[in-house]
Amino acid sequence: NAVLKGGTNTLHGSLYEFFRNDKLNANSFAGNAARNARGVMRWNQPGFVIDGPVRIPKIYNGKDKTFFMFNMEWIRNASPLPYTASYPTAAERTGDFSGLVNASGTPVLIYDPSSYTLTNGQYIRQPFPNNKIPSTSINKIGQALINDYPLPNLAGTLGGFNNYVVSPNSQQDKYHSISSRVDHQINTTNRLTMMGFSNVRHQLFPDYGWANPAASPGYLHFRNNHGGSIDWTNTLSPNTVLDVKYGFIFHPFQVGLYGDNYDISKLGFTPQFISQVSHVNYPGLNISGGYTGTIGNAGTGTPTTSQYTTTLDHSLSGTVNKTIGKHSLKMGGELYVMKANNNTPVSSINPFSFSAGFTQQNALTSSATAGNPFASLLLGWPSGGQYSATIASAFQQIYEGFFVQDDWRVTPKLTLNLGLRWEYESPMSERYNRQNAGFDINATNPLQSQVTGLTLKGGLLFTSSSQRLPFKRDLNNFGPRVGASYRLFKDTVLRGGFGTNYSVTFQTGGNTGFSANTGYVTSNDAGLTPANGLTTPFPGGILAPTGSTLGLATQLGQGFSFADPNRTIPKVYNYSLAVQQQLPGHTLLEVAFAGNDATQLSVSKAINFLPRSYYALPGGTPPVPSTTLVGQVPNPMAGKIPGSSLNNATVAYQSLQIPFPEFGGVTESTHPIGASLYNSLQVSVEKRFAGGLQGDRKSTRLN
16 A cells, blocks of 8 residues: 655655565574574565656646656565475385384385285285286386486484475566556646556465476466556635546456466376366375475465466546535545456366375275385375366456435534445456356256156256346345434534445356366276276366256256355444543543444355154154165156266155255255344543653454
């Protein structure tokens, strides 16, 4: 936040530098107590500002008429991010786990997931000879992924933990800004003020010592702002002033992983797999057991996927101020147009997870002395993974507001503030109409034509070229305001006020159907033997989003959320009453009651649950025994919803008694039934001392 000061007839300028360095800093109390060295700090912030009249020799002299201000500032900052990790050893990345022990020093054996015997009811695998994985069993993709790890540079602790440290591992922060202002006095009654700004910030996070930065947790983060405004002020008469202002701001934002757009054929992924994905990225690794993964594994907040967004906001406002006797009138309106483009990105290979599960002795029971996630990685058997496909959305929202206000000095003791505001927040639209528009609880679901003996109602609705908005327009947002100030006695003033306000929501209708996740199938026999693997992680192909093409049949067999199309804008009633008393010794006492009552707040509720008629009051007998509710019965939808538990031959009886049995859990969001209440008693004492010193004490009691 900054206020730009206009220039004058005299040329002024200043040059400055703000400098910080750890050599000049004091250590913290805790750092001194622990005998730790001061953290590395490098901060350089030079800049300059110049202002004065606009003069172009032999062309224009702006004295008393046109003035400018121009400022530039830079920041160069380096902050340390020391990093400790637990990485595979040189021997382990060749398949040699003969030196592997756990945190207690007990040897850990690696077992072959392809060989097992049924012994005393337990599936027992056979260990690899000498605790070494044969080269013929090592997956080439797993080998390539583990080879990208830096080699440990410390002995670490037992179990292979904390064996890698990189420091200072600095994050580089580069920032610069430009601010400018031009004031032009057109004539005695008209004045123009124009402002422009641009600031660019690039944060370059380190590669944590990785030879292949694409595999590291590092990323480039930038957030820029470019914009400007023009303000026209016209003195229409001695008691009437018109002000019209237009402004815009463009905000590009990026979190770009170094592994984005990486050629994964270098890792051994097949051309067939690569051809299926629309956006290629280096696949991250999540490693269990206390070991360190790759992308996204450098502390809280480290991103696991890239993000590219741009927003462009326009604003236009106009106000008229007019004084008539004891009335000071103000009226006007404003318009905001907000556009937001989001790409997170269109699709991505989510991190693969690896655990000790496929290399432990007992296929179904873990042990501290069996199995290792890096061994599972070498063999190419993940314990989880996913491919996500999402849309690159393009939203737009329009906001309008109009107001009138009268500050009326009724008597020397009484002043009233009266106002009325109307505002409208349009529902969010999407450029290609890729939003949900609610859920039709009465429509017959298309699956009904294939199912007998069971009523199937309900389905998702979508926006379209003829109905682009996901919500109904909320056009009755009137906000009256009233305030009063009354001097009760010479040193006593009463103040009070009431106003109705509306909260900005920025809510979308949701995009169920416009994203799709292809899950990685870990095993087809409950973890006994692995399935698929890194070589062919998604043999059935990548699922593409269906969009609105399936209509009411979208998400059959699945759960989802949708936004209430009848949602209204949250309304807040604000109120206050205060008494101010001037005390001796330049002391001011204020006692106030203040609060707000919020209604029409958005809440979420489940709508696909067992009807109330199946429940009993406390102490009563359930109409239907619980054993019947959970008991398996023939499924009328069997074979009709592939990929869902509702496709099985039998289902629980209660699954067929819910309102929409063809779906899983269905949640309605943005339902405007929420409310909140806040009341407080506030007491403050303010004391003014000689020489301009001031102190105050405040206390608030909430209810």
